[in-house]
Amino acid sequence: MAHPGEIIRDFALDEASARLHELRKGSVAPPPALDVGAALIELAQKDRGMIETETSLLWAARSIASFTMVSRTTDPTAQALRFSEGEEFATEGREHAASIGDEGKILGYLNSQIEEAKRTALAALTAGRY
Secondary structure, three states: OOOHHHHHHHHHHHHHHHHHHHHHHOOOOOOOOOOHHHHHHHHHHOOHHHHHHHHHHHHHHHHHHHHHHHOOOOOHHHHHHHHHHHHHHHHHHHHHHHOOOOOOHHHHHHHHHHHHHHHHHHHHHHOOOO
16 A cells, blocks of 8 residues: 555646646646745745755655656656756756755755756666667
8 A cells, every 4th residue: 555645746746747748738827927926925934944945845745756757757858857857956956955045954965965866767768779
């Protein structure tokens, strides 16, 4: 039996993939461009470190999700695109984590999580090719 966290994660990934597909087809309205009001509230409530931490975690989660999606398709082109996307998102997460000023603690954590997902994705990407 699957762990509840895995079920939720899988559902979220499926939902995000479906939303992205619909958005690309143009059948879903794009998200609003800028929410300056929300940004003003966030800046009043959080310091730079908090914002950088949240941002780094979000980009790292996107990276791991992209790497996870590599093994969910057998299409080599889609796999390569997702892998590349995972690398780009990982870079964003690492850049934000590096500016937190916590002696690299968040960066170390993100690196371990990202690299684990990346290894799994790389195995799926290269399966049967070498």
